[in-house]
Amino acid sequence: MRKLTLSIVCFLSIALAMTPPSQGPKPSSAGFAAFMSSGSLLFLESPDFAALVHDWESSREKQKWLASDNYQVFSRSRLFLRLQEAQQQFATAGAPPDMALLDSVAGEQSALALYDIGNLEFLYITRMPSARAMQNVLWTNREKFAPRKAADIPYYVRTEPEKSRLVAFATSGDYLLLATSEDLMAGALALLSGKSQPALQDENWFKSAVSPAGPAGDLRMVLNLPLLVKSPHFRSYWIQRNITALKAYSAEVADIHRSPTEIREDRVLLKSDSPGGAEPRASESAAMAELLGMVPAQEGIYRAWSAPAAGTVLDLLTQEILAPHSGPGVPSQISPSVALTQGQTGSESDLETRIDVLPLQGTTGAPGTEALKKLLNAAPLEAALEFRRLQNIGPSAFIEPHCAILLRSSAPWDSEAARIALRTAIEDLWTTSQIGVNWVENREGNADYYHLNGLLPLAIATKGPILIVADSAETLKPLLTHSQITEAGQNVIYAAGFRHSAERENIVKMMRLIETPLAQPYGGMQGRPGRQPLFFSENLASLSQSLESIESESLVVEDRGSQLRQTVTYGLKK
Numbered sequence: 001m002r003k004l005t006l007s008i009v010c011f012l013s014i015a016l017a018m019t020p021p022s023q024g025p026k027p028s029s030a031g032f033a034a035f036m037s038s039g040s041l042l043f044l045e046s047p048d049f050a051a052l053v054h055d056w057e058s059s060r061e062k063q064k065w066l067a068s069d070n071y072q073v074f075s076r077s078r079l080f081l082r083l084q085e086a087q088q089q090f091a092t093a094g095a096p097p098d099m100a101l102l103d104s105v106a107g108e109q110s111a112l113a114l115y116d117i118g119n120l121e122f123l124y125i126t127r128m129p130s131a132r133a134m135q136n137v138l139w140t141n142r143e144k145f146a147p148r149k150a151a152d153i154p155y156y157v158r159t160e161p162e163k164s165r166l167v168a169f170a171t172s173g174d175y176l177l178l179a180t181s182e183d184l185m186a187g188a189l190a191l192l193s194g195k196s197q198p199a200l201q202d203e204n205w206f207k208s209a210v211s212p213a214g215p216a217g218d219l220r221m222v223l224n225l226p227l228l229v230k231s232p233h234f235r236s237y238w239i240q241r242n243i244t245a246l247k248a249y250s251a252e253v254a255d256i257h258r259s260p261t262e263i264r265e266d267r268v269l270l271k272s273d274s275p276g277g278a279e280p281r282a283s284e285s286a287a288m289a290e291l292l293g294m295v296p297a298q299e300g301i302y303r304a305w306s307a308p309a310a311g312t313v314l315d316l317l318t319q320e321i322l323a324p325h326s327g328p329g330v331p332s333q334i335s336p337s338v339a340l341t342q343g344q345t346g347s348e349s350d351l352e353t354r355i356d357v358l359p360l361q362g363t364t365g366a367p368g369t370e371a372l373k374k375l376l377n378a379a380p381l382e383a384a385l386e387f388r389r390l391q392n393i394g395p396s397a398f399i400e401p402h403c404a405i406l407l408r409s410s411a412p413w414d415s416e417a418a419r420i421a422l423r424t425a426i427e428d429l430w431t432t433s434q435i436g437v438n439w440v441e442n443r444e445g446n447a448d449y450y451h452l453n454g455l456l457p458l459a460i461a462t463k464g465p466i467l468i469v470a471d472s473a474e475t476l477k478p479l480l481t482h483s484q485i486t487e488a489g490q491n492v493i494y495a496a497g498f499r500h501s502a503e504r505e506n507i508v509k510m511m512r513l514i515e516t517p518l519a520q521p522y523g524g525m526q527g528r529p530g531r532q533p534l535f536f537s538e539n540l541a542s543l544s545q546s547l548e549s550i551e552s553e554s555l556v557v558e559d560r561g562s563q564l565r566q567t568v569t570y571g572l573k574k
Contacts, residue, residue, distance in 0.1 A: 031216075032111035032125050033201035035175075037187035040113040040200050041231070043222040049110035049126060052219065053102060061546055068542035069533040079237055086120055086165070093160035094144050095137075095167040095178070104136035105176060113200060115184065117233040120165075123188055124178040130171065138169045138178070145169075150186035151193040157182060209251035212563060213268045217255035225249050226272075248272055249564070261574065267566040285492045287383035287408040290466070292495055294406065295387060296478045301503060303496040304385035304406075310376040313384055313407060314369055320386070320403045321458070321471050322425055368428055371421040376407075382465075383408040389475065390506035399510035404470035404479060415462040419450060422460060422469065442473070447480040449473065494557040501551045501573065504544050511536035549573050 032045055046052055056062055065071050074080055087097050095101060107128030115121040138145075138156075145156035148168075155170030155177070168185040170177045172192055179185040191199055200206055209222055228234050229243050249269045257264045284306040295302050319325060385406040390399050419439050427437045436454015449461035449468075457472040461480055470476035515534045533539045552571040557564065 031201065032109065033113075033206065033210075033222075034199055035125055035188050035191045036111065036113040036123060036200035037115075037184055037191075038198040038200055038203050040115055041117065041224050041227050042114040043111065043200060043206070044113075044219070045111040045216065046109070046219045047216070048108050048218075050106040050108060050128075053106045057099070061549065064546040065543070068546050069538045070540070070543040070546070073533060073539050089160045089163050089165040090167060090180075092162070093165045093167040094141060094158040095169075101137050105138070105178060107132075107176060113184075115181070117231050119180075121181050121184065122179070123181075123184040125188065126176050127174055128176055130174055136176070138167075139171065148182070150189045151195060153189045153193060155185055155189065157185075205251045209253050209268070209270055212270075213253040213255065213266075215255075217257040217264075217266070219256040221252075221254045223252040223254075225251055261572055263570040263572065265566075265568040267568070269564040269566070271562055271564065282490060283410070284382045285490050287465075288492050288495060291383050291385040291406050291408055293484045294466075294479050294482055295385070295497070296482050297484075299478075299499055299502045300387055300389040301498050302385060302387045303494070304383060305494045306383050306492065308381050308384040308407075310373065310381060313376055313381065313405070314373055316384075316386065317372070317405055317469060318369060318425075321405060321469055322422075323429060324471075369425050371424040375417060375421040379409040379411045379413075381407055382410055387475075387479065390503055390510060391474070392506055392509075397509075397513065399506050399513065401510070402470070402472055402475040404468060404475050406479065407467045407469075409465045409467070412464045413462045413467045418462060418467055419460060422458065426456065426458070444477065445481065447477050449476055449480065491558040491560050492556060493559045495555065497552065497554040499552050500544070500547075504548070508537060508541040508544065511541065 033043060036043065090097050105124070105126060107126035110124070110126035112122055112124045115123070142156050145158040145167075148155050148157050153170060153172050155168055157166065157168045159166045166180055166182065168177075168179045168182055170185060170189060172189065175192060177185060177188055177192075179188070187197065190197055205224055205226075206222060213220075225246050229246050235243055248271060250272045251270045252267060254265055254267045257266070288304055288306055291304050292302075385408075387404045387406065389402050391402055393400050423437050423439070427434060436452060436456060438453050439450040439460075440453045442449055442451060447461070449459055451457065451459040451473045459470045459473040459476040461468045461476055463480070468476055468479055470479070515537045533542070549572055550570050551573050554569045554571075556567045558566075
């Protein structure tokens with residue numbers, strides 16, 4: 001990131017640096033939340049911020065990202081331009097938020113508290129030797145600042161005249177403080193001097209959030225969700241667009257742990273209104289672990305969840321396997337435009353439409369799912385898994401997507417009943433004379449399965465309580481032959497994974513064929529300046545290229561009654 005507009009942007013960016021340290025920083029027992037005034041929306045803390053800055057600056061990922069289409073598009077976004085404007089204002093106030101300033105104020109144990117997103121009000125505290133603190137960019141230019149004093153500790157202030165951006169800094173012992181509000185600076189200095197006043201660590205939401213989170217990682221973020229979701233700036237720029245879902249939680253803690261082989265993020269979300277305790281999910285967690293152990297180790301995208309509803313599974317089978325089609329799109333929030341014509345209705349092609357003959361009655365255009373619905377409702381479903389992979393079709397230029405659905409029931413499946421239900425579902429969809437909808441038994445090593453004898457490559461297999469339905473035998477067979485022991489917590493309700501190293505090239509190739517089927521790749525924005533990069537095949541593809549050191553990503557979600565725990569693991573190439 002060539003220009004950092006805020007310390008918070010730097011914190012969040014460095015958290016994604018993919019160059020792991022040889023030895024992680026050791027957390028300090030004393031947290032800086034004791035020196036932060038109450039009322040913070042977001043709190044970030046690192047036991048060694050200088051090490052994070054160094055790792056990000058020296059990483060290959062940074063250099064690749066700066067040269068990518070993704071960065072070029074981001075640099076023209078509204079968010080970037082607004083932050084760039086704020087950067088210029090802070091520079092006028094005497095604190096240009098660039099790498100020179102960041103390097104000079106990045107100490108070891110460091111923390112940042114954000115109080116107002118719109119006005120960019122924050123307080124930053126870092127621990128560094130006093131001799132080094134006297135050499136930073138702010139201190140050497142202190143004659144441009146107005147001296148002030150709080151709790152008998154001097155600090156310096158300067159205000160930008162146009163937008164009244166304020167910069168205040170102070171040094172006290174081995175602490176360096178930087179703030180955009182005199183009230184925040186005065187409050188921090190008072191707490192540092194030992195005076196009694198409300199601090200962030202004393203707020204109930206903060207204590208209840210940090211308590212179950214365990215030891216802090218290389219970077220910790222604590223979110224006051226009720227206050228955050230009220231901020232119009234947060235609602236405008238929050239990329240997930242799930243504000244309604246966030247209202248169910250009162251706070252969140254996220255810790256990032258780095259090692260040479262992985263980057264792990266542990267999240268704890270506290271529910272606003274939760275039951276007294278978590279219900280045991282031993283059978284469902286065991287079912288989840290069994291399905292996850294069948295996923296091939298080297299390829300695919302998967303997601304699994306416990307206690308699936310039969311209706312949801314039926315819709316998934318219909319949409320992805322039996323009659324593949326796009327799901328409902330995101331509802332548009334833009335009013336439809338009015339097309340003004342010259343009064344002409346219809347076109348010449350309408351003359352070919354017969355209005356005196358009944359339409360053909362041979363097929364309904366939709367699968368008959370009554371038998372399949374009865375089959376899914378016969379026994380409770382404990383877990384379901386959706387597996388996807390992309391296949392490069394030989395020497396051709398096409399990429400073929402494949403899908404399989406795995407269902408774990410509380411009782412063994414009736415293999416014949418499952419085949420009859422699937423045949424009933426598709427026989428009126430694909431044929432009117434029962435041609436090509438007969439099952440053929442196959443046995444290859446340890447894999448026993450059935451596939452249709454027609455053009456539709458549907459395949460099915462049962463292994464006791466596990467039913468597998470796939471859109472091809474090639475997709476089904478690896479799921480039958482691969483099996484490993486996978487541990488799952490007692491309260492796991494969701495798990496997902498993505499094999500980035502195996503699927504990245506196929507995804508980019510498929511997106512390029514969809515977006516520009518007749519065009520050649522132009523080699524980035526440097527090759528054709530002035531054209532906006534295509535979203536999937538160029539913009540997101542360049543981000544994927546920047547993060548090629550990530551081999552895989554996995555997500556595990558546990559429901560523990562009063563809290564939701566999420567673990568995101570990024571596996572790194574060795």
